[in-house]
Amino acid sequence: MTEILFYSFAFIAIISAFFILFTNNVLHAALALIITFLGVTALYVFAHAEFLAVTQIMIYVGGIVVLIIFGVMLTNKAGTSHYKTGSTHRFMGAVVAIGAMSMLIYGILKINFKAIERVGQGGIEELGVGLMTGYVLPFELAAILLLVALIGAAVIAGQDLKNTENK
Amino acid sequence: MAADLLTPLPCSNITLLALIALMLPLLSFLLNSGAVARYAWQASIAACFFMVLSSLISMIILVHVWNGTTFHTRMTWFVLGETGHTIGLFIDNPGALMIFLVTFISLLVHLYSTQYMKDDPGYQRYFAFLGLFTFSMMGILLADNLLVIFVFWELVGFSSYLLIGHWYHQAPAARAAKKAFIVNRIGDVGFILGIAVLWAQFRTLDLETLKEAMSSSSIQGESWVTSAGIALDTRWLTFMGLGIFMGAVGKSAQFPLQVWLPDAMEGPTPVSALIHAATMVAAGVFLMCRVVVLLDMDALSVIAVTGGLTAFMGAIAALTQHDIKKVLAYSTISQLGYMLMGVGIGAPGAALFHLFTHAFFKAALFLAAGSVIYALHQYAHRHQLAFDAQDMRNMGGLRAKLPVTFIVYLVATLALVGVPMFSGFLSKDALLSASFGWSEAMASEGHRWTYIVPVFAFTTVVLTAIYMGRQVLLVFFGELRIKGPADGLKESSHMIKFVLVVLGLFSLGIVWSLDPFDYHASWFLTLMPIPASSVPGLEVFVLDTARANALDSHTVVGLISIVLVLLGFGFSWFKYRPRASYALGYQGRAGFSFLEQLSFKNWYLDPLYRRLIVNPLMSFSRAASRTEKAIIDKFIDVTGVGSVIFAHIVGWFDRAFVDGFVNFSVFFAGKVGVLAKSFQYGKIQNYIILAVLSTILIILLIL
Amino acid sequence: MIPIEHYYLVSAVLFAIGLAIVITRRNAVLVLMGIELMLNAANINFIAISQHAGVPGQFFALFVIVIAAAEVAVALAIIIRVYRHFKTINLDEVNEIKD
Numbered sequence: 022m023t024e025i026l027f028y029s030f031a032f033i034a035i036i037s038a039f040f041i042l043f044t045n046n047v048l049h050a051a052l053a054l055i056i057t058f059l060g061v062t063a064l065y066v067f068a069h070a071e072f073l074a075v076t077q078i079m080i081y082v083g084g085i086v087v088l089i090i091f092g093v094m095l096t097n098k099a100g101t102s103h104y105k106t107g108s109t110h111r112f113m114g115a116v117v118a119i120g121a122m123s124m125l126i127y128g129i130l131k132i133n134f135k136a137i138e139r140v141g142q143g144g145i146e147e148l149g150v151g152l153m154t155g156y157v158l159p160f161e162l163a164a165i166l167l168l169v170a171l172i173g174a175a176v177i178a179g180q181d182l183k184n185t186e187n188k
Numbered sequence: 189m190a191a192d193l194l195t196p197l198p199c200s201n202i203t204l205l206a207l208i209a210l211m212l213p214l215l216s217f218l219l220n221s222g223a224v225a226r227y228a229w230q231a232s233i234a235a236c237f238f239m240v241l242s243s244l245i246s247m248i249i250l251v252h253v254w255n256g257t258t259f260h261t262r263m264t265w266f267v268l269g270e271t272g273h274t275i276g277l278f279i280d281n282p283g284a285l286m287i288f289l290v291t292f293i294s295l296l297v298h299l300y301s302t303q304y305m306k307d308d309p310g311y312q313r314y315f316a317f318l319g320l321f322t323f324s325m326m327g328i329l330l331a332d333n334l335l336v337i338f339v340f341w342e343l344v345g346f347s348s349y350l351l352i353g354h355w356y357h358q359a360p361a362a363r364a365a366k367k368a369f370i371v372n373r374i375g376d377v378g379f380i381l382g383i384a385v386l387w388a389q390f391r392t393l394d395l396e397t398l399k400e401a402m403s404s405s406s407i408q409g410e411s412w413v414t415s416a417g418i419a420l421d422t423r424w425l426t427f428m429g430l431g432i433f434m435g436a437v438g439k440s441a442q443f444p445l446q447v448w449l450p451d452a453m454e455g456p457t458p459v460s461a462l463i464h465a466a467t468m469v470a471a472g473v474f475l476m477c478r479v480v481v482l483l484d485m486d487a488l489s490v491i492a493v494t495g496g497l498t499a500f501m502g503a504i505a506a507l508t509q510h511d512i513k514k515v516l517a518y519s520t521i522s523q524l525g526y527m528l529m530g531v532g533i534g535a536p537g538a539a540l541f542h543l544f545t546h547a548f549f550k551a552a553l554f555l556a557a558g559s560v561i562y563a564l565h566q567y568a569h570r571h572q573l574a575f576d577a578q579d580m581r582n583m584g585g586l587r588a589k590l591p592v593t594f595i596v597y598l599v600a601t602l603a604l605v606g607v608p609m610f611s612g613f614l615s616k617d618a619l620l621s622a623s624f625g626w627s628e629a630m631a632s633e634g635h636r637w638t639y640i641v642p643v644f645a646f647t648t649v650v651l652t653a654i655y656m657g658r659q660v661l662l663v664f665f666g667e668l669r670i671k672g673p674a675d676g677l678k679e680s681s682h683m684i685k686f687v688l689v690v691l692g693l694f695s696l697g698i699v700w701s702l703d704p705f706d707y708h709a710s711w712f713l714t715l716m717p718i719p720a721s722s723v724p725g726l727e728v729f730v731l732d733t734a735r736a737n738a739l740d741s742h743t744v745v746g747l748i749s750i751v752l753v754l755l756g757f758g759f760s761w762f763k764y765r766p767r768a769s770y771a772l773g774y775q776g777r778a779g780f781s782f783l784e785q786l787s788f789k790n791w792y793l794d795p796l797y798r799r800l801i802v803n804p805l806m807s808f809s810r811a812a813s814r815t816e817k818a819i820i821d822k823f824i825d826v827t828g829v830g831s832v833i834f835a836h837i838v839g840w841f842d843r844a845f846v847d848g849f850v851n852f853s854v855f856f857a858g859k860v861g862v863l864a865k866s867f868q869y870g871k872i873q874n875y876i877i878l879a880v881l882s883t884i885l886i887i888l889l890i891l
Numbered sequence: 892m893i894p895i896e897h898y899y900l901v902s903a904v905l906f907a908i909g910l911a912i913v914i915t916r917r918n919a920v921l922v923l924m925g926i927e928l929m930l931n932a933a934n935i936n937f938i939a940i941s942q943h944a945g946v947p948g949q950f951f952a953l954f955v956i957v958i959a960a961a962e963v964a965v966a967l968a969i970i971i972r973v974y975r976h977f978k979t980i981n982l983d984e985v986n987e988i989k990d
Contacts, residue, residue, distance in 0.1 A: 027893050031901045038908040061931050068938045085963045092967040096974040106918035114915035117880050122907030129899040137943045147946050163957045170961035178968035
């Protein structure tokens with residue numbers, strides 16, 4: 022049962038990823054991205070990473086995709102293009118992507134996953150304690166990084182606004 | 189061989205004093221050239237003060253050498269290879285007397301110039317150069333070494349150039365200065381050749397050592413051999429003597445180089461008195477007296493004849509001059525001829541004696557003439573008249589206006605002409621007697637032609653009386669030929685009068701000899717050592733005979749010369765007396781007979797030299813210049829063109845091959861660059877493709 | 892229990908699709924989406940291995956998510972700037988290096 026569910030979620034994710042690859046409508050692509058993310062989130066759940074699954078939904082679906090949709094809307098002249106876009110380098114893209122994929126698959130198949138020693142899987146408590154003890158420095162750095170990115174994004178995007186208002 | 193004779197000699201008080209006396213004029217030069225223009229007057233007073241000190245010192249020196257002692261200080265100057273050059277001071281009786289003469293006359297000229305030059309814009313420069321001149325003149329007198337003498341000799345020539353060209357902004361003065369300088373150079377060529385011969389023969393130029401070395405050398409067959417065994421052809425001995433004499437010919441304005449002296453009258457009158465009467469021109473005579481012991485018979489004869497000829501020629505040229513200073517200039521040439529004749533006939537003592545008496549009375553004449561010129565200048569200035577203040581045609585009747593000047597002029601004239609009771613009589617008598625005795629002695633040896641020398645000498649006595657009588661009559665007697673107001677022509681300041689009177693006193697015979705008719709009684713000649721000449725091959729006995737003959741003939745010669753003087757004065761009174769036709773028509777005098785022209789133009793020497801020497805030289809220079817342009821320049825041009833062509837070829841090679849290689853490298857690098865650039869043309873996705881492909885390739889390679 | 896290889900295979904496929912999106916799409920926002928997809932593919936690996944290797948895998952995944960968020964914020968800001976400047980976000984036309 023879990024296997025069927027796993028494979029169907031994986032299938033959904035891959036299908037919607039392909040949709041992103043081939044669609045000409047940016048907004049449809051953004052919606053397909055949501056579905057892909059949700060599929061991936063399901064994979065997380067199957068891997069017993071519930072906290073990360075929740076984080077994934079909140080950040081990606083609730084934040085990032087919304088941001089992307091805002092970006093799509095801000096960067097399209099309303100009513101003229103209908104969010105249409107095209108693609109280039111199709112052949113090279115296919116070659117590179119297939120090459121990368123076959124190499125990855127080749128590598129994966131060579132790995133002997135049985136040799137990995139099972140040390141027990143992390144629960145959510147372990148995650149919280151780890152963040153406050155051994156991983157506190159990366160945690161704080163991530164906080165500072167977010168702050169810097171916030172300010173940087175505001176500065177980069179907002180600079181011209183003032184000028185246009187002045188005009 | 190002379191090494192033991194060249195040892196350094198210790199310093200004595202006297203030589204030290206002489207050194208101070210030598211340095212004082214140099215100090216004056218430095219002070220006057222360095223002083224601020226505002227203090228020019230003070231600096232000139234200081235210069236006078238230095239000259240007072242210097243003449244006092246020379247008096248002290250004179251007292252110390254009076255009894256015949258000599259002082260000699262010498263040190264090694266520099267060493268070239270094995271041979272050392274020495275430098276030193278040498279003072280003997282004639283030297284000390286000359287130092288005194290130079291400092292004293294220079295002092296008087298300094299004093300005179302403070303008045304005469306006081307309105308001149310070049311006042312400070314003038315005094316500076318006076319100091320420089322006095323310094324270099326003293327250097328000639330004090331040096332013990334021909335090389336050092338030559339250095340100072342040149343310095344004298346140079347400072348006289350500066351002084352003659354004092355008014356260098358006037359073309360004639362500048363020309364005269366150049367002429368004097370160049371003509372002097374011609375003589376100096378001979379001088380330095382003579383020095384070179386001496387050096388080649390004896391390896392030293394120290395005069396005392398040279399005397400020793402000369403007496404130890406000998407004539408062996410056709411060659412002149414020193415004690416060290418260096419042999420030269422005997423002709424070099426004569427050549428050496430004539431070479432040094434040529435230096436004196438230039439400096440002392442002898443035939444054929446006398447042409448510069450009349451032109452040098454363009455300088456300020458005190459300078460004429462200092463340089464062209466008393467000191468610079470006397471340097472040649474003094475030098476010949478110094479080196480007379482190194483001269484052989486042939487050289488001496490040439491000197492005697494040249495001196496006599498110059499005396500005659502100068503006197504002839506003086507007869508018809510109009511410029512008051514030019515008369516004196518030609519007279520100076522004539523008297524210098526006497527002196528060198530004295531050297532040539534083996535009577536250097538008499539020559540020096542004449543040099544002394546001449547220095548004083550000729551300085552007196554020049555300064556008195558300067559006083560006349562100055563007075564006329566002031567007169568012209570006061571009444572806004574324009575006339576040449578030096579031209580005798582504008583003078584006349586100045587006796588009443590300038591009494592002091594007139595008296596001094598008259599005294600000096602009588603001395604110059606050789607009237608008994610005056611200084612010139614004594615010295616001239618000595619020279620005339622010596623010349624007469626010499627030619628007798630030479631004639632007894634078979635050289636009858638030598639009578640020409642006393643003939644020249646006695647003729648010159650008459651001529652001197654004529655031209656000096658003419659000058660005095662034309663300047664001081666009769667009426668003033670310039671039409672102008674009677675007032676305003678007056679004697680110059682007291683300083684000028686004082687100097688004139690001092691010089692006039694020295695022109696009196698009593699100063700030089702207690703017995704004014706017999707030069708043998710003169711203290712001066714007793715001080716003069718008879719030169720112990722020991723040149724190999726010199727017939728010393730001839731000179732001794734000449735001296736003995738001179739003693740015998742002295743009375744006759746004195747009487748003859750008095751008669752000749754009276755003759756000359758009589759002629760000149762007859763011809764130039766105030767109411768005579770010559771004096772009446774003098775102002776507008778223009779036409780000349782041929783003989784007068786010959787005299788006035790100084791024997792046509794200047795045109796002659798121009799035609800014979802200057803013009804050929806100029807055309808030779810022009811030809812050389814043309815040759816240079818036509819051949820050497822052409823060659824250089826061809827070389828240049830060839831170089832340019834070669835350079836073009838090299839340039840082409842450079843462009844085609846060297847640059848080609850470089851250009852190809854650049855081209856190649858450029859193409860590679862373009863190729864590399866084609867991967868980076870801003871398409872970000874292409875970058876990604878390449879990056880991923882490369883990554884895949886790397887991983888494949890690793891695997 | 893799902894074998895880890897399967898997670899990895901899904902991850903590899905997703906990564907390849909993301910790469911294809913990044914390379915082929917013209918629209919900058921779509922390129923950004925491709926990047927997010929690739930990041931997610933990587934995350935799947937971390938999570939999958941954390942079943943056996945323990946918590947560190949989840950920490951890495953967590954930080955990747957954080958960095959992805961920051962990256963999207965900055966990237967969108969840049970895209971908006973680019974749009975203002977060039978009046979397009981078509982990557983073919985956004986090119987100032989002319990040859």
